[in-house]
Amino acid sequence: MQDFIVIGGGMAGISAAARLADLGSVTLLEMEDALGYHSSGRSAALFEENYGHGPTIDLNRASAAYLRENGYLSPRGLMLVGAKDDGAGFARDVDELGMATLELEEALAMVPILNPGTVGYTAISGAAEDIDTDRMLQDFAKALRAVGGRTVTKAPVTAITRIQDGWEVTAGGQTYQARQLVNAAGAWADQVAALAGVAAIGLQPKRRSMARLPAPGGHDVSGWPMLLGVGETWYAKPDAGKLLVSPADTGLVDPHDAYADDMVLAEGLARYEEMVTEPVTRVESSFAGLRSFVRDGTLVLGPDPDQPDFIWCAGQGGYGIMTAPAASQLIADLVAGRAPVLDADTVAALSPARLR
Template sequence: MTFDFIIIGGGIAGASAAAHLSELGTVVLLEMEQALGYHASGRSAAMFEENYGPPSVVALNRASADHHHSANGGYLTPRGLMLVSGPGQEQHFVTHLKELQLDEITFREAQDLVPILNPKTVTHAGLHMLAQDLDTDRMIQDFAKVARAAGGSIVTRARVTAIHHTDHGWRVEAGGQTYQGAQLVNAAGAWVDEIAALAGVAPIGIQPRRRSMAQLPAPGGHDVTQWPMLMGVGETWYAKPDAGKLLVSPADEDLVQPHDAYADDMILAEGLARYEERVTTPVTRVESNWAGLRSFAPDGSLVLGPDPAKADFIWCAAQGGYGFQTAPAAARLLADLVGGRPSELDAPIRAALSPERLR
């Protein structure tokens, strides 16, 4: 069977692209693992924070807000974001306070919300309650449902082994099957440059960067469910309540090769130590740990749209740590570009996201 679109990659990028491109034609999505969202998308501590990211990402965040709030009953639950700093970090604190549009609060106000904050090491705190948790699994599954309802196919355990450009588009060999398609969408996360190489398309210089996470029992037996997400100045660590436990990350960004990522014990220990500096309850047990790969273009913005040298090769790449919060608007933009439709995003933002900027 011949499809209008072959999408490679079953994370949030590929699933959202499948939903929106199914408005324009027939879609098949190929995922190399046994389920959607296996790699970075399934290992995300996803939040919706409109002010987080470079200007092009913030524009996508804001254009995605209505979907997050209202589609399928909404995907958001209240969380809040608290920034804490220590001695000697005052200048950085002021900068981040402004960037994230937080309000400075007193230590007592901060401690009322997070009782384990250490009065000896936390000198300043900022807060807003606009940041919200995202239901990541339901988002992926709902986008997949839209694609299937439009007649799209989603194929798992379909590792791509060969890609050929033909007179009629693309022929992709994956999982022992051959797929024909007019246009090829590269949504393969950390593997997008490898897919481009198979297709004979110049890479974009993707940079897969590891992000590690540790799951801790609720510190001191506290009920953490209403705590805001905590972030250290400079994003050198963060902690986020999750299902009655606490997720702590060193916010690492080590450049690695594409692989099924796992946490580095030393890096994780360093991040936990930075978290411990700001709290009164030491880490005595790590229940589990994992890592995902956040993939960036050299300039930190997403890469969305047809390749300038091969217009039927479409990039949906470099989501970095912003994939879930930008997905609704990013996928709409992709479909608008492919379908020749006007976009809700202005020209400078579209240019900042275009593959042409990297050529």
């Protein structure tokens, strides 16, 4: 019998598995044929300490040193862009994100395609950084394997049974047993809980669509900051010489292998186009991911209050990549009975007990 079974091979699952491997034997089960297939592989992958609220920001800040020390961060910057009638929303976003306002001429020097006829406000955060998501995920996988942990792909979970000493999980036609079960199944986490007879936390998966565009006007976009519309109504991010543009949509959907909503994507591209001088002439590809939230928008981390050997690592929303180092460490600390680095109020705000 294993000490831990982790269900879910995204960033949340693989980071938790790697941390727990120092405490005992671990098997990670992933329903797809590769790790990081769903939301973890479709993230904007930006680290901004002030993105989110309350406990999420605490997790961001607690993750920062790990991300920097391991070389996962590189300079990007975040530019807020507001229309001429966006003054109130712009001021709110500047305050929440701790940004510095820019004169339009300064913003144009950074991003020459901004439209002076429509853009009324700009601000910048130089602290925003790109995250090397793939390398971080692979490093966690290597750390897991280095101490004897294993990952099993193509293993969708079909049954979970309570046994005397823990749990039995049927996945991919095989059975696995462990003393503790970690639910890091992303948008499917409530479905996993239902199989185990554990009360749901009320996850709401929300689709986020993206389009990959050629570099606008033939510009070299590599040094541009990520652009964010006021109220997070759209964003555009340089990516491998191209530009990823999203409507920042939040439509509720059932858990599935997400695909872009063409109508929503077109509306988002129109909002982006309004702020720039270069029209969208071609979409090279489109894709989508799921961002799953509970009612208060905060991650759900720790043992279930009714069944403490069922451990939640869910509700990451749009914050899963940048919070993974601290979130996984918190899971391991709680399981080991160690005092977490995070303060008691933050730990309580992240606990699944708050949702019951």
